[in-house]
Amino acid sequence: MVEHSKFKKLLPHLFLWLGIIIMLFPIYFIFVASSHTSAEILAAPMPMKIGPHLIENYRRALTEGTSNMGTPVLSMIKNSLIMALGISIGKILVSLLAAFAIVFFDFPLKKFCFWSIFITLMLPVEVRIMPTYKVIADLHMLNSYAGLILPMIVSATAVFLFRQYFMSIPREIPEASQIDGATPMQFFRNILIPMSRTPIAAMFVIQFIYGWNQYLWPLLITTKPEFYTLLIGINRMLSGADVQIEWNIVMATTLLAMLPPVVIILLMQKQFVAGMTETEK
Amino acid sequence: MALAICQINNDLSRGRRGGGHFTGCMVRPSDFHTEMDMAKQYEFKAKALPYLLVLPQMVIVFLFFFWPAAQAVWQSFFLQDPFGGKMIFVGLENYTKLFTDPTSGYWQSFAVSVAFALCITVISMVSGLFLAVQANKKIRFASFYKTMLIWPYAVSTLVAGVIWLFMFNPNVGVLAWMLKHVFHVDWNYLLNFNQAFLLITLAASWKQISYNFVFFLSGLQAVPETLIEAAAIDGAGPARRFQKIIFPLLSPTTFYLLVMNLVYGFFETFPIVHQMTAGGPGKSTAILVYKVWRDGVVNLDLGSSAAQSVVLMLMVIALTIVQFRFIERKVTY
Numbered sequence: 001m002v003e004h005s006k007f008k009k010l011l012p013h014l015f016l017w018l019g020i021i022i023m024l025f026p027i028y029f030i031f032v033a034s035s036h037t038s039a040e041i042l043a044a045p046m047p048m049k050i051g052p053h054l055i056e057n058y059r060r061a062l063t064e065g066t067s068n069m070g071t072p073v074l075s076m077i078k079n080s081l082i083m084a085l086g087i088s089i090g091k092i093l094v095s096l097l098a099a100f101a102i103v104f105f106d107f108p109l110k111k112f113c114f115w116s117i118f119i120t121l122m123l124p125v126e127v128r129i130m131p132t133y134k135v136i137a138d139l140h141m142l143n144s145y146a147g148l149i150l151p152m153i154v155s156a157t158a159v160f161l162f163r164q165y166f167m168s169i170p171r172e173i174p175e176a177s178q179i180d181g182a183t184p185m186q187f188f189r190n191i192l193i194p195m196s197r198t199p200i201a202a203m204f205v206i207q208f209i210y211g212w213n214q215y216l217w218p219l220l221i222t223t224k225p226e227f228y229t230l231l232i233g234i235n236r237m238l239s240g241a242d243v244q245i246e247w248n249i250v251m252a253t254t255l256l257a258m259l260p261p262v263v264i265i266l267l268m269q270k271q272f273v274a275g276m277t278e279t280e281k
Numbered sequence: 282m283a284l285a286i287c288q289i290n291n292d293l294s295r296g297r298r299g300g301g302h303f304t305g306c307m308v309r310p311s312d313f314h315t316e317m318d319m320a321k322q323y324e325f326k327a328k329a330l331p332y333l334l335v336l337p338q339m340v341i342v343f344l345f346f347f348w349p350a351a352q353a354v355w356q357s358f359f360l361q362d363p364f365g366g367k368m369i370f371v372g373l374e375n376y377t378k379l380f381t382d383p384t385s386g387y388w389q390s391f392a393v394s395v396a397f398a399l400c401i402t403v404i405s406m407v408s409g410l411f412l413a414v415q416a417n418k419k420i421r422f423a424s425f426y427k428t429m430l431i432w433p434y435a436v437s438t439l440v441a442g443v444i445w446l447f448m449f450n451p452n453v454g455v456l457a458w459m460l461k462h463v464f465h466v467d468w469n470y471l472l473n474f475n476q477a478f479l480l481i482t483l484a485a486s487w488k489q490i491s492y493n494f495v496f497f498l499s500g501l502q503a504v505p506e507t508l509i510e511a512a513a514i515d516g517a518g519p520a521r522r523f524q525k526i527i528f529p530l531l532s533p534t535t536f537y538l539l540v541m542n543l544v545y546g547f548f549e550t551f552p553i554v555h556q557m558t559a560g561g562p563g564k565s566t567a568i569l570v571y572k573v574w575r576d577g578v579v580n581l582d583l584g585s586s587a588a589q590s591v592v593l594m595l596m597v598i599a600l601t602i603v604q605f606r607f608i609e610r611k612v613t614y
Binding site for chain 1: 321322324325328330331332335337338339341342343345347352353356408411412422426429431435437440443444445446447448452453455457458491496499500549551552556574578583586590593597598
């Protein structure tokens with residue numbers, strides 16, 4: 001722009017690096033911690049260089065877990081993955097269908113459906129903890145994947161995004177498909193879904209992260225270790241007296257819990273930003 | 282959590298659409314207007330099919346959203362024996378107890394929640410805006426910087442809590458050790474409210490900066506360059522340009538983020554409190570959402586927990602309405 005001087009040009013780089021360091025240095029700590037023995041960490045302060053026990057710690061975490069909570073992290077990764085994929089894919093499917101109905105059909109209860117979905121925005125899990133728990137208990141879905149996933153797959157966000165996108169599709173396209181003799185469902189499957197790849201990808205990133213990072217809900221409805229997700233597992237590993245906590249294993253687990261959503265956001269950054277702050281076309 | 286207050290940006294010519302977060306939604310007034318104004322989308326003719334299509338969504342909405350919400354309202358008028366299921370109608374007693382009985386600690390919890398949410402909002406919005414302004418400058422490596430500042434969005438609130446807990450744990454934390462031995466601070470956040478509050482605020486804000494960064498950056502990128510150049514030619518310095526042009530143009534984004542950050546601070550920080558302080562020392566950091574959980578799940582005081590749920594529901598509804606009203610009136614544009 002207008003001002004040019006060496007220092008002024010350098011300044012933004014300096015600030016941005018400062019921001020990046022603030023974001024990254026805690027990660028360095030946990031990475032280093034996951035490469036030492038528990039004893040080394042307990043004899044504070046722990047060493048600041050990477051230690052020799054990295055692979056051993058991760059192997060132990062993945063296959064054995066900590067001694068105060070004997071569930072291997074591998075099984076918790078499986079649960080987190082099932083929950084995250086179930087929530088993200090379920091949300092996308094259910095929302096695509098609902099948005100399809102709301103945009104491409106006229107039916108008496110349309111407005112009612114639209115507003116019902118809208119109102120769910122005002123009812124987050126946090127404000128209906130006990131009664132939702134009771135519904136799940138009555139349906140015998142405590143400690144089950146269905147219980148972890150189903151209540152989470154309603155998303156006004158996704159319905160509105162898809163609705164918005166569907167409205168922007170030229171009306172000649174559904175019209176032509178109709179003239180060519182395609183049924184509405186054929187239009188949905190063969191034309192609409194392939195056309196909607198971009199918003200679907202955007203939703204997938206956002207909802208996968210959302211699903212993977214669920215905490216309160218699994219905390220409520222899982223009591224059996226075989227259904228613990230990673231985040232619940234970390235919480236369980238940390239409950240106990242300080243001396244019993246195997247920090248090296250816990251930190252390895254924490255890093256593993258962080259990795260999948262971070263990798264997804266790095267790989268699909270463009271779709272993610274577009275989904276979050278979509279520009280109107 | 283699927284909490285979202287809606288983003289309803291003005292339908293400006295450059296019409297950004299906000300939303301996202303795990304929560305966010307992408308509703309704007311235009312979403313509602315289009316129904317009337319715009320040419321309608323082509324409509325297929327079918328009687329039963331649309332109902333079949335919305336059925337899965339509606340079943341879940343009623344079963345897991347409306348029914349429990351109604352239950353919360355209903356239960357809030359009863360005293361319930363958690364084991365027997367005997368319910369005694371007590372009218373508004375659960376509510377009056379919350380607000381007038383000092384042993385309920387509700388006001389204290391309310392105060393700490395407000396302070397917590399405000400601190401997070403200020404810290405993460407100011408840092409997010411500052412970094413976005415830097416990253417929006419025409420500098421080399423801009424896209425690298427962007428990537429490096431966006432990823433923490435994907436870190437879960439619990440993991441953020443665990444990371445900061447580890448660094449500041451009085452026994453093993455490296456930074457706690459430094460505070461003690463280098464700066465001679467008597468650091469033990471498990472016993473000291475101020476330290477506990479500071480720690481959970483930092484952990485919650487650290488994770489939230491990138492959320493604000495994403496939105497502010499995309500808001501900044503939408504500011505027309507010609508406007509800035511024109512102001513520069515007229516002799517406005519960088520600070521003045523920011524104050525007079527950029528910041529006002531950002532106000533819809535800022536307002537949206539203000540609400541979203543408050544929502545995050547109030548409702549989504551449960552994992553941090555649960556993991557780091559468990560509401561302690563004493564009950565001093567028990568924010569409202571933590572208290573609902575604790576009173577319901579741990580203390581099995583279902584009536585009170587239900588009443589608290591209803592109060593929280595009203596708060597979310599109020600925030601949603603504020604968001605709608607304000608934006609419909611257009612935020613300083």
